[in-house]
Amino acid sequence: MTILHIDSSINGDNSASREVSSSIVNQLKGALWGEKVIHRDLAADPLPHLTLEAFADTSTLDEFMAADTIVIGAPMYNFTLSTQLKSWIDRLMVAGKTFRYTENGPEGLAGGRRVIIAIARGGVYSADAPAAALEHLETYLRGVFNFMGIEPEFVIAEGLNLSPDHRVAAIEQAIGETFRLAA
Ligand SMILES: Cc1cc2nc3c(=O)[nH]c(=O)nc-3n(C[C@H](O)[C@H](O)[C@H](O)COP(=O)(O)O)c2cc1C
Numbered sequence: 001m002t003i004l005h006i007d008s009s010i011n012g013d014n015s016a017s018r019e020v021s022s023s024i025v026n027q028l029k030g031a032l033w034g035e036k037v038i039h040r041d042l043a044a045d046p047l048p049h050l051t052l053e054a055f056a057d058t059s060t061l062d063e064f065m066a067a068d069t070i071v072i073g074a075p076m077y078n079f080t081l082s083t084q085l086k087s088w089i090d091r092l093m094v095a096g097k098t099f100r101y102t103e104n105g106p107e108g109l110a111g112g113r114r115v116i117i118a119i120a121r122g123g124v125y126s127a128d129a130p131a132a133a134l135e136h137l138e139t140y141l142r143g144v145f146n147f148m149g150i151e152p153e154f155v156i157a158e159g160l161n162l163s164p165d166h167r168v169a170a171i172e173q174a175i176g177e178t179f180r181l182a183a
Contacts (some may be wrong), residue, residue: 001032001034001036001038001040001065001068001069002035002036002038002067002068002069002138003025003028003029003033003035003036003037003067003068003069003070003071004038004040004063004064004069004070004071005021005022005025005037005038005039005040005071006040006042006070006071006072006073006083006085006088007021007039007040007041007042007043007071007073008042008043008072008073008074008075008084008085008088009043009075009082009120010043010077010082011075012043014024015073015075015120015172016120016157016160016167016170016174017073017074017075017118017119017120017157018073019171019175020073020118020120020155020157020174020175020178021071021072021073021117021118022069022158023174023175023178024116024118024155024178024181025037025071026182027178027179027181027182028069028071028181028182030182031183032182037119037125038063038067040063040088042082042084042085042087042088043082043084046084046087047060047084047087047088047090047091048087048089048096049083049087050087050090050091054061054090055092055094058072058091058094060088060091060092061091061092061094061097061098064091064110065097065098065110067113068111068113068114069093069114069115069116069145070113070114070115071116071117071118072085072115072117072118072141073118073120073121074097074117074118074120074137074141075119075121076120076122076123076137078120078121079134079135079136079137080136080137080140081137081140081141084146089144092110092148093144093147093148097109097110098110098147098148098149099148099149099167106147107149108146108147108148108149108150109148109149110148110149110150111148111149111150113150113151115135115145115150115153116152116153116154116155116181117138117141117152117154117155117179118154118155118157118174119130119137119138119141119154119155119156119157119158120138120157120158120160121156121157121158121159121160122158122159122160122161123158123159123161123162124158124159124162125138125158126158128155138154138156141161142154153181155174155177155178155181156174157170157171157173157174158170
């Protein structure tokens with residue numbers, strides 16, 4: 001069993017999404033014996049922007065397909081995902097591999113994997129929040145993984161920039177939520 005752990009925050013040790021994604025991986029490792037964990041830090045070791053030539057290198061796609069569980073740290077930057085994470089997703093969305101088009105519409109081909117996403121957002125974007133219409137991170141990631149045939153799970157720490165106290169409380173709450181993931 002393999003866990004693929006992806007981080008994409010530019011905030012290093014101060015990153016909330018890294019803190020929560022690590023907690024998810026630790027919980028899963030504690031619950032399952034003999035898990036192999038592969039960690040990719042897309043900020044420290046970025047994938048280049050997509051080019052046609054990049055499709056010839058299937059190593060990122062192969063690594064994703066070989067994993068049973070994928071844990072992703074996803075910070076919100078400018079209302080959406082980091083450019084580092086987008087470059088990773090660009091390598092996964094390959095027709096005939098993770099999805100295909102049929103007469104009845106698109107069909108996901110990557111089902112059977114568990115995807116857990118730790119989202120960190122400075123503001124508040126829950127359904128009735130004034131900024132809800134600017135939320136293009138959770139909605140984007142849900143859409144992308146649904147398209148591949150996967151229903152992702154989310155752990156969300158938000159309102160992190162409202163105040164230092166709020167930040168501590170929101171991260172603590174998200175870490176608490178990670179405990180149930182291994183159950
Ligand atoms: C370049 C940049 C852009 C950001 N844009 C947004 C934004 O559009 N909306 C928001 O709620 N927070 C925004 N934030 C705040 C981050 O979402 C917040 O700091 C969060 O903790 C980022 O996750 P990280 O700590 O794992 O990097 C931004 C932060 C940075 C550094």
